[in-house]
Amino acid sequence: MVTAVIGVGLIGGSLAIELRTKGVSDHIIGVDSNGQHAVEALALGIVDDMMDLESAVMKADLVILTTPVKAAVILLPQILDKIRPDTVVMDMGSTKDEICKAVKHHPNRNQYVASHPIAGTENSGPKAALKNLFSHKIGILCDISQSNDKAVALAKSIYQALDMNLVYMDSDSHDMHVAYVSHISHISSFVLAITVLDIEKNTSTIFDLAGSGFASTVRLAKSSPAMWGPIFEQNAKYISQALGSYIEKLSEFKAHIDNNNGQAVQQLMEKANEIRKILKD
Amino acid sequence: MVTAVIGVGLIGGSLAIELRTKGVSDHIIGVDSNGQHAVEALALGIVDDMMDLESAVMKADLVILTTPVKAAVILLPQILDKIRPDTVVMDMGSTKDEICKAVKHHPNRNQYVASHPIAGTENSGPKAALKNLFSHKIGILCDISQSNDKAVALAKSIYQALDMNLVYMDSDSHDMHVAYVSHISHISSFVLAITVLDIEKNTSTIFDLAGSGFASTVRLAKSSPAMWGPIFEQNAKYISQALGSYIEKLSEFKAHIDNNNGQAVQQLMEKANEIRKILKD
Numbered sequence: 001m002v003t004a005v006i007g008v009g010l011i012g013g014s015l016a017i018e019l020r021t022k023g024v025s026d027h028i029i030g031v032d033s034n035g036q037h038a039v040e041a042l043a044l045g046i047v048d049d050m051m052d053l054e055s056a057v058m059k060a061d062l063v064i065l066t067t068p069v070k071a072a073v074i075l076l077p078q079i080l081d082k083i084r085p086d087t088v089v090m091d092m093g094s095t096k097d098e099i100c101k102a103v104k105h106h107p108n109r110n111q112y113v114a115s116h117p118i119a120g121t122e123n124s125g126p127k128a129a130l131k132n133l134f135s136h137k138i139g140i141l142c143d144i145s146q147s148n149d150k151a152v153a154l155a156k157s158i159y160q161a162l163d164m165n166l167v168y169m170d171s172d173s174h175d176m177h178v179a180y181v182s183h184i185s186h187i188s189s190f191v192l193a194i195t196v197l198d199i200e201k202n203t204s205t206i207f208d209l210a211g212s213g214f215a216s217t218v219r220l221a222k223s224s225p226a227m228w229g230p231i232f233e234q235n236a237k238y239i240s241q242a243l244g245s246y247i248e249k250l251s252e253f254k255a256h257i258d259n260n261n262g263q264a265v266q267q268l269m270e271k272a273n274e275i276r277k278i279l280k281d
Numbered sequence: 282m283v284t285a286v287i288g289v290g291l292i293g294g295s296l297a298i299e300l301r302t303k304g305v306s307d308h309i310i311g312v313d314s315n316g317q318h319a320v321e322a323l324a325l326g327i328v329d330d331m332m333d334l335e336s337a338v339m340k341a342d343l344v345i346l347t348t349p350v351k352a353a354v355i356l357l358p359q360i361l362d363k364i365r366p367d368t369v370v371m372d373m374g375s376t377k378d379e380i381c382k383a384v385k386h387h388p389n390r391n392q393y394v395a396s397h398p399i400a401g402t403e404n405s406g407p408k409a410a411l412k413n414l415f416s417h418k419i420g421i422l423c424d425i426s427q428s429n430d431k432a433v434a435l436a437k438s439i440y441q442a443l444d445m446n447l448v449y450m451d452s453d454s455h456d457m458h459v460a461y462v463s464h465i466s467h468i469s470s471f472v473l474a475i476t477v478l479d480i481e482k483n484t485s486t487i488f489d490l491a492g493s494g495f496a497s498t499v500r501l502a503k504s505s506p507a508m509w510g511p512i513f514e515q516n517a518k519y520i521s522q523a524l525g526s527y528i529e530k531l532s533e534f535k536a537h538i539d540n541n542n543g544q545a546v547q548q549l550m551e552k553a554n555e556i557r558k559i560l561k562d
C-alpha cells in the first residue's frame with residue numbers, strides 16, 4: 001500500500017516509522033511545506049520520497065494528514081478534491097469539530113475518517129519522531145457514520161497496527177473532552193513556565209531549584225507554539241470553559257491559603273488524590 | 282557514626298538507605314509516630330532500631346529531622362533541648378523560615394543546620410524510599426552563619442555523600458524561591474486534577490484520554506496532603522504571591538483565547554518555551 005503522510009513532523013514521522021516497521025505500507029511518500037523537515041525526513045529514512053501535495057495524493061492509496069490543525073482545515077478539502085475513488089483519507093489533528101465541518105458537504109466526505117491519536121511529546125519535527133510513540137495509548141475515531149465502511153475498516157486497521165486502543169466519539173464530544181484532559185494541561189504548563197521565568201530573572205536559580213516535580217509539571221511548556229496556537233483557536237469554546245473552571249478552583253485554593261483554612265486545603269488535596277485511581281503509574 | 286532519622290518516610294527512608302550504602306553511618310535509629318511506618322522501616326532494613334524520640338536523640342551523633350514541617354517546628358526545639366554537646370542536628374523540610382524561627386534563640390541553635398534537599402516523588406512512607414533519590418540534585422543549606430563550624434562541615438559532608446550539589450541561601454530567600462519553583466507546581470497539579478475530575482464524572486473517559494502529557498502534568502496531584510498542608514500553611518505569604526501571579530497570567534491567556542488574539546497567545550507560548558534553556562532534558 002502506498003501511503004502519503006502530509007506533514008512529516010513528530011506525529012507524521014512516528015507514524016511513518018510504524019507503518020513501515022509493521023509492514024502496513026511498502027512505500028511512504030512525505031509532503032511538507034518546511035524544506036528543512038523534508039530534507040531531514042528523507043535523510044532519516046522516514047519516507048521514501050518527498051513530493052508536492054497533488055502528486056502525492058494522486059499516487060496514494062491512503063493519505064494521512066498530520067499537519068498542525070490550521071493547515072488541516074485548509075488542506076483536507078483540497079485533498080478530497082483530488083483523490084482517486086478508492087483512496088482513504090485520515091487526519092490526526094488534536095481538534096475535530098472544525099476539521100470535520102470543513103468537509104461536511106464535500107462529495108467525497110465518506111472517503112475520509114476523522115481521528116486523533118492521544119500521543120505526543122513536547123518536541124517537534126522529523127528528528128523528534130519516535131518508535132512506539134503510539135503503543136498502548138488511545139486512538140479516537142470521530143463521526144464514523146459519515147465515513148464509508150472501507151474507510152472505517154482501514155482506519156481501524158491502522159490504529160490497531162499502531163497498537164492503540166480504539167475509542168469512538170462524535171467530534172464535538174471529542175473537543176470537549178480533550179479541552180479538559182489535554183489542552184488545559186498544556187496551558188497550565190505554559191503559564192507556569194511564564195510565571196516562574198518572570199520572577200526568577202536569575203535563571204541559574206531556577207536551574208538550581210528545579211526538582212523533578214517542577215520539571216515534570218512544566219515539561220509541556222516546551223511544546224511547539226506553531227502546533228498549539230491553532231488548536232487553542234479551533235477549540236476556543238471548550239478551552240475557555242475548562243480554563244475558566246481551572247482559574248476559579250485555583251482562586252478558591254488561594255483563598256483558603258490566604259484565610260489559613262488548613263482543613264479546606266486538606267479536603268481539596270484529598271479530592272485531587274483521587275486521580276491516583278485513574279492514573280496508576 | 283550513630284544517626285537518628287526522625288520520620289522514616291520517603292525522604293527519611295531514602296536518606297537512611299544512602300547513609301548506610303555510602304558508609305556514612307554504621308548504625309541508624311528510626312523514630313516515627315506512625316506505627317505502621319515504624320514496622321515497615323524495620324522490615325525493609327532501612328533502620329537498625331526504632332526508638333522513642335528522647336532515647337534516639339540521646340544516642341545519636343547526628344539527628345536528621347525528616348517529618349512533615351508542622352511536626353518539625355514542634356520537634357526541633359525539643360531535640361535541641363536534649364542533645365549531647367557534640368551532637369549535630371539537621372532538618373530537611375520544604376520550608377525554612379518558620380522552622381528556623383522556632384529555634385532562633387535556643388541556646389543550642391549553633392548545633393543545628395537548616396537544610397532542604399530538592400528531591401522527592403509523589404509517593405510517601407518508607408515503602409516509597411528510593412536509592413539514588415538525591416543524586417545530582419540540589420541541596421540547600423540555609424542561614425549557615427547561625428551554625429557552628431563542625432555542624433556545617435558535617436551537614437556539607439552528608440549532602441556530598443548524597444551526591445547533591447550544594448547551594449547556600451538565607452531561609453527567607455529559600456522560601457520565596459521554592460514557592461515559585463516547587464510549591465505552585467504542586468498546587469497547579471492538585472487543582473488541575475480537581476478540575477478534570479469535576480467535569481469528567483465518568484472516570485473511564487479520563488483514563489481513555491490520558492496521554493503522557495496530561496499524566497506528567499498531573500502527577501504531583503498524587504502527593505500527600507499530610508505533607509503538603511503544613512508547607513502551604515508555613516509558606517503562605519510567598520505561595521499566595523506566586524499563586525496570585527499564576528492566576529493573573531492564566532486569566533490573561535484566557536482573555537487572549539476569548540478575544541481570538543492568536544498573536545498574543547503565540548507570544549506567550551514563545552516566552553514559555555524559554556524554559557527549554559533551563560530545563561534541557
